[in-house]
Amino acid sequence: MKSLAIALSLPAMDRQQFSELIRDHHRSLLAYARVLAGQPERARDLVQDAFVAAWQAIGRFDVTRDFGSWLRGIVRNKWREDCRRHRREVVLGDPELARLEEAVSSWTSDDREAGLLERLAECREKLPETLALAVHAYYDDDDRDGEQAAASLGINHATFRKRLERARAALRLCLESTICI
Amino acid sequence: MNTGLPESPEDRLLDELLREQSHGPDEAYLRRIEAAVDARHLPVEVQRPTSGSNKWLARLPLRPQRPETRDQMENLTHRQHIRSFKILAIAAGIALVTGAGLWWRSADQPADAPTMTGTEPQSATPTLVKPERSKSVAEAPRKNRLAPPIPMDAPNRGMTDERMAANHNLPEPNPFGAMSKLPSLPTNNPTGGALTGSGNGKLLARFPGQAADNRAEFADLVRNPTGDGNYGLPAPVEIIPKGVPKGSNIKEHYGQAPQMRDTPVPPSPRP
Numbered sequence: 001m002k003s004l005a006i007a008l009s010l011p012a013m014d015r016q017q018f019s020e021l022i023r024d025h026h027r028s029l030l031a032y033a034r035v036l037a038g039q040p041e042r043a044r045d046l047v048q049d050a051f052v053a054a055w056q057a058i059g060r061f062d063v064t065r066d067f068g069s070w071l072r073g074i075v076r077n078k079w080r081e082d083c084r085r086h087r088r089e090v091v092l093g094d095p096e097l098a099r100l101e102e103a104v105s106s107w108t109s110d111d112r113e114a115g116l117l118e119r120l121a122e123c124r125e126k127l128p129e130t131l132a133l134a135v136h137a138y139y140d141d142d143d144r145d146g147e148q149a150a151a152s153l154g155i156n157h158a159t160f161r162k163r164l165e166r167a168r169a170a171l172r173l174c175l176e177s178t179i180c181i
Numbered sequence: 182m183n184t185g186l187p188e189s190p191e192d193r194l195l196d197e198l199l200r201e202q203s204h205g206p207d208e209a210y211l212r213r214i215e216a217a218v219d220a221r222h223l224p225v226e227v228q229r230p231t232s233g234s235n236k237w238l239a240r241l242p243l244r245p246q247r248p249e250t251r252d253q254m255e256n257l258t259h260r261q262h263i264r265s266f267k268i269l270a271i272a273a274g275i276a277l278v279t280g281a282g283l284w285w286r287s288a289d290q291p292a293d294a295p296t297m298t299g300t301e302p303q304s305a306t307p308t309l310v311k312p313e314r315s316k317s318v319a320e321a322p323r324k325n326r327l328a329p330p331i332p333m334d335a336p337n338r339g340m341t342d343e344r345m346a347a348n349h350n351l352p353e354p355n356p357f358g359a360m361s362k363l364p365s366l367p368t369n370n371p372t373g374g375a376l377t378g379s380g381n382g383k384l385l386a387r388f389p390g391q392a393a394d395n396r397a398e399f400a401d402l403v404r405n406p407t408g409d410g411n412y413g414l415p416a417p418v419e420i421i422p423k424g425v426p427k428g429s430n431i432k433e434h435y436g437q438a439p440q441m442r443d444t445p446v447p448p449s450p451r452p
Contacts, residue, residue, distance in 0.1 A: 015219075022214055027206065031197035035190060048214050055218045092190065100190040117202050120195075124202075140203040168195050175195075 013058060022051055025068055028116045032072055035100065036079045036092060046082065050074040068108060068116075072101065107175040123174035131167035134160060 026047060033043035033050075053074050054061075061070060076097065083090050092100070108116050124132060137149040138160075144152065150160035 018218065019215060022218070023206075023211065026211065026214060027201050028198065031194060031201045034197045034200075035193045044210060048217050051214050052217050052221050056221055096190045100194060103191040103194065117198065120198055120202055135199065139199040142203075168192055171195060171199075172191065 018055055018058065021067060024115060025071055026051070028068070029071055029075060032100075032104065033075050033079070036076065037082070038091065042082065046075055046078045049078045053078070066105075066108070069101070069105065072104065103172075119175060120171065123171050126174060127167055127170055131163055131170060134163035135167045138164060 029047050029050065030043055033046045034040060037043045037046055050071055054071055061067070080090070082088070104116070107119070124135065127135065133153060134149070137144065137152050138146065141149070146160060147157060150157045153160060155163075
């Protein structure tokens with residue numbers, strides 16, 4: 001993985017190398033933060049704070065660990081701080097967080113150059129056409145909700161929801177199976 | 182509408198990953214992250230001082246927000262250093278002036294110990310010259326209104342040592358002369374314990390091998406040059422209440438010392 005190779009060059013990392021790490025990780029980290037925070041703006045602030053904290057503590061980074069996993073740990077800490085500061089309910093407990101981290105770790109591979117989103121794009125290409133259309137109708141258009149997506153496909157809502165569930169399961173299987181290959 | 186949003190965290194993460202994939206990279210958000218990291222660019226290149234006397238620097242606002250203004254931050258720290266040096270220089274100057282003033286004031290004060298000078302240039306007989314007493318001490322006995330002022334033509338006013346000695350029947354006009362003849366003075370030392378002239382009108386008081394009682398006697402003389410038991414301090418002033426004629430004894434006037442009343446005095450009837 002290119003970002004990990006950059007991270008392994010620590011502590012001689014300069015600002016330019018850290019920018020490449022930001023560019024590689026910020027999108028998957030945003031998705032992870034949205035699962036935790038539930039709100040897009042809060043998630044963006046969490047990720048920004050996590051990158052700032054990572055840059056400040058870049059000298060303490062253990063090069064034997066995954067850089068993405070280290071960043072997710074920082075995001076979790078920032079999220080807990082945010083919940084305490086604003087007295088928000090922590091919707092995810094430690095067991096759920098552990099399962100989430102395990103899933104992300106299983107979806108990412110250090111011996112591959114592609115990142116999580118790139119591998120997800122590869123898995124989407126392998127989906128059957130009906131499932132790929134459902135995913136495209138629901139996720140690729142922000143202004144379209146489930147009913148409109150179902151209407152655009154000419155199917156009822158229940159069928160559309162079933163296709164989405166099947167598509168997610170196939171994608172998870174694809175991501176996990178890629179590690180086994 | 183219930184779109185069958187996933188309940189498990191893994192499915193929710195996959196859902197968010199699919200949304201993020203459809204969005205594409207957000208360059209504005211990337212620039213925002215870069216700017217935030219640049220604002221905290223100091224840990225690697227410019228360490229913020231957090232220890233010692235420069236802790237106040239760590240409380241400075243985190244600037245600059247952009248890398249092009251980073252030099253301004255370095256200039257700011259440089260200016261702060263210059264300011265701290267100025268403060269230290271001013272404090273050192275104030276301390277120096279204060280110390281010099283105190284030293285100068287202490288040097289101007291007259292010595293309490295008497296200086297011994299010879300009455301004659303080659304005389305071995307010393308004369309104890311009392312230090313010039315301060316005005317308050319010299320005039321303190323006059324504050325006792327009971328004591329009559331000494332007239333200017335009084336025979337004992339401005340007495341010399343010889344006349345004073347004659348009036349008091351002293352064996353010698355100078356107490357040091359009498360002290361020099363004390364039997365406790367060592368005899369094997371030609372100058373031991375004696376006050377000898379230095380040849381230029383001044384005497385050197387030396388006590389090599391001198392007994393401690395001689396030193397104590399000399400110290401007592403130094404402390405109490407007047408010999409009145411007050412050690413150079415003004416005599417206690419007796420406060421005379423109203424109605425007592427000057428020069429009379431209070432106890433003789435009242436029969437006993439006035440006491441405080443225990444019961445309040447009834448008001449006098451108005452005319």
